[in-house]
Amino acid sequence: MGITGPTGSDAAAVDHDDDDDGVAAAAAAPERAALRTRADELLADLAGPGARLRDDQWTAIEALVVDRRRALVVQRTGWGKSAVYFIAAKLLREAGRGPTVIVSPLLALMRNQVAAAERASVRAATINSGNITEWDGIHEQVRAGGVDVLLVSPERLNNPDFRENVLPHLAKDAGLVVVDEAHCVSDWGHDFRPDYRRIRTLVADLGRDTPVLATTATANDRVVADVAAQLGVGAAADGAADEDSTLVLRGGLDRASLHLSVIRVADSRDRAAWLAQNLGSLPGSGIVYALTVSAAEDLAAVLAEQGHTVAAYTGRTDPAERETLEADLLENRVKCLVATSALGMGFDKPDLGFVVHVGAPSSPISYYQQVGRAGRATDRAEVVLLPGPEDAQIWRYFASVSFPDEQTVRAVIGALGEAPISTPALESRVDLGRNRLEMVLKVLDVDGAVRRVRGGWVATGQEWVYDTERYAGLARARSEEQQAMLDYERTAECRMRFLRAQLDDPLLAAETDGCGRCDNCTGDARDAAVDQAAARSARDRLDRPGVDIAARRQWPTGLPRLGMELKGRIDDGPAVGRAVGRLTDLGWGTRLRSLLAEPDAPAPPWLIDGFVEVLKSWRWEVRPDSIAALHSETHPQLVESVARSLASIGRLGLLPSVSRPQDLPPVTAANSAFRVAQIGQRFTVPQPPPPGSTILLVTDLVETGWTVTMAARAVRGAGAHAVLPLALATRS
The missing domain is CATH 3.40.50 (Rossmann fold)
Structure with missing residues (x-):
């Protein structure tokens, strides 16, 4: 598939000569204007009176609804990617097409998406780990046509019952398939998830006229190419464009509201003290990120003892409690949530006033994704990084749980046969911890070497090749990203330009000036000094x-x-x-x-x-x-x-x-x-x-x-x- 048109809002849709009895036939040239009007009405339901689609948003919607094309949208957070797929879903549904399937990675994101869908009168349902008791009823609603949009976690795509009883129906009747946070498809991406690669099977089983939309805000050139290869939504090998080509919308990543700064405080306890004394001066409410669960809980305790209304939000937080905490932040009942990456992609609070990192993520791309939560509907948002010398040790630990060596992986395949074996039973046969074993099984499942069935896992007998070159390349890429994060901390140049360069922003080459907002551009940085009383209080709590x-x-x-x-x-x-x-x-x-x-x-x-x-x-x-x-x-x-x-x-x-x-x-x-x-x-x-x-x-x-x-x-x-x-x- 080729790419039509340049990046950004100049990318053009191709008008197909299609006699299908759905939207494409009904939307000949005179009707496109009426369809645009209806799309603006739906946007007003989503975003409020007077809202109107930008041309590039309409370009994407038109390509999906009218021309039934595949599209890859790489646009900054706040650009309006969710408006594109919800409006497209509603227009397709009004034309008699089947429900839209959205593959979405996080519960927080799903909850926000369901709420947004309701505002546009879209009947949305979600299947995830937090609503197990509702699954059977939702499956029946889908079969009965009572759902316009079904949001599913990637893990559900390989649940045997879902795969055998629900997925074929969706693939046959889906009006649109959306892959949200599509960088998760790529193991070059900062948040690769093996389950996401199962989406290839879903896409491969779609009819030729079923549109597919992949969206992300955080993808460099390598990730874009890999997503294209995984989902069939990218450029052909020869780069040629034809009437079946994919629309690629890739815009600039500058965020005019974000004011980036780095503050160096050597001692971890003093970093907590600095935050305690400065939190009140940060605008509105926000998120404070920590690298580990214990660090998040420690920070929350220090801030609470200093009189701040805060709460910890981590992988240990109960799902029901997470939902309550998200609501507290949305309604400004807390100054901040002190979170790990468990609160990341998709959390939608347009007026989020600040994002602070106590400890740096291991990748500038991951960092950009997290800070992108702030300032979506505000003139100014503060983005502060408080790095520590221990960050690299934590990065090394997380890197140590990456994909294992070939001998270990082949031991997993060799331990399986025709009779299903559960994951706990496999642990007595292969020396891998539960999390790494599950990751290996998922990758092998996607590669066709094993298969998940009722009762556990079986070997398929298909030949499997360990991609040594790819895994070595991944290790090098992760090392380079860590060095780039250290370079970001130390750079004297514009910090926003640095992050945009890491993401291969297509508009950056045409610009010569810095952002004019970060601490390096303005020379105006927050004082790194720590009040001694605040330091003593933080040390007393942490010690x-x-x-x-x-x-x-x-x-x-x-x-x-x-x-x-x-x-x-x-x-x-x-x-x-x-x-x-x-x-x-x-x-x-x-x-x-x-x-x-x-x-x-x-x-x-x-x-x-x-x-x-x-x-x-x-x-x-x-x-x-x-x-x-x-x-x-x-x-x-x-x-x-x-x-x-x-x-x-x-x-x-x-x-x-x-x-x-x-x-x-x-x-x-x-x-x-x-x-x-x-x-x-x-x-x-x-x-x-x-x-x-x-x-x-x-x-x-x-x-x-x-x-x-x-x-x-x-x-x-x-x-x-x-x-x-x-x-x-x-x-x-």
Whole structure:
């Protein structure tokens, strides 16, 4: 397929000579003006009286409704992409066409889209993880023709029941298919989702005259090309244009309301203090982004204690609570939500006054997408980045959970056969954690090597090739994006131009001036100084040690298969434990990460003080009477010195260290079943604890909780009544 016309509003639709009995036949040249009038009426319902479509919006609608073409729209946030597809959906429905299917990635986005559809008298329904009880009724409404627009999550496209009973009906009768946030289709995109690539199957099964619209605000040249290849909505290899060519609308990405700035505050606790003292001066209400769940929760706690009306919004937030929090922000009942990327694409608050990042995302493209939430209907919005030296460590951690090596992937295929195997059962056969295993299965499903069926997964027997070059290229691209984000923080040039260049903005080459709004263009930056009272308050809150270590309650599936006769409920493990802090904490995280990165040595006084505070605040049912160290392969002096010091301070009996046999290999397994099997049950308890005693078991780092679980079983088996894990840190 070729590209017709230049980018932006100059791109022209091609008038087809089509005798179809739907819209195309009814909309000969004289009728196009009437159709445009009707489209403006629908826009007024969406956006208010007097609203009128811009020419480029009408170009897209006309191409979809009249000419039944495929279109790729890459336009900035706030351009009006949702107006295009809702108006097109209504016009097609009025002409007797089937419902529009919108593939949408986030619950927040779906909720906003349903509300917008209702304003245009479009009957919209959504199928997602938050309304499971409504699925059957919605499926029936679709079959009965009672839905104009169906919004589905990409994950639903491969649900066996949906795929077999609903998807064929939609592919046959759909009036329009929309792929929103289409950069998710591309693994070069900043938010690639394997489920999105299943959209290829849906598009391939469509009739020739069913239009397809792909939309995104964040796609550079490489992502645009990949989306085009995935969905068949891009340029042909020879670049030729013909009457069946795709319309590409790609506009400029400058946002006149955004005022970008970077503020450098070295200490993570002082960054929280800076935000607490400056939040009130930021316009309206907004979003504060953090890189991790614990950082978001810490920030929210600091801001709340300083009198700000805020709430945390993360992947741990219950779906019903998320909806309430979104409404609170929309109605300005909170100054801000302190969020992870769980609140990102599609959240629609046109008057959002600011976006602040405490910690930088790993990609300028991802950063542009998040800051694009602000200033859509305001003259000025503040965009502030507070980067930290620990950001790169967090980026490296997330990069470590990328697509695994070929040997591991082939092990997944080899573990499957003709009989369905569930994902939990696969965990006992392949050493991958649940999230990575699910990602691999999804990619293999899209590639045709495996298939999801009722009851789990099966192998298809089709030949599969590991794309070494592509995955190596992805790794390089991610590294380059991280460096570009560091360059953005340090650049002395226009920050908006920098972001637009990262996104290959087609209008940038014709412009020579900076935005005139960012801190570099104006020379006007916010003061980075931190008020000492605010700093003390933030440090007091963030320096309070103590987080829970949840106790493992259930053995992972499949351990007997790995030679361990353990299954069901864990009745002889540890109680809930405590750690001084998380490695991702804003307060303790930096010090704990630095300590664990240093050579082994006895515990510094500040760490012992932190442990003492944890013990003081621990509301245990039975006070511990003894303490033992769990031998650490990397920090034995550190852990044993903690046990000795606490035994002396708390007048506890000091027991010899508990350890695994030295001839066992290090524990490296990723998933729970393999990890438990690798840890094993051969722990040495040199001295039996007093019968019926309660033991503090000191360790350095708790990651999965399985090592302390297995060690606690050994200590209890030697005579202890209860074991309380006590750690320097947890991973998250």
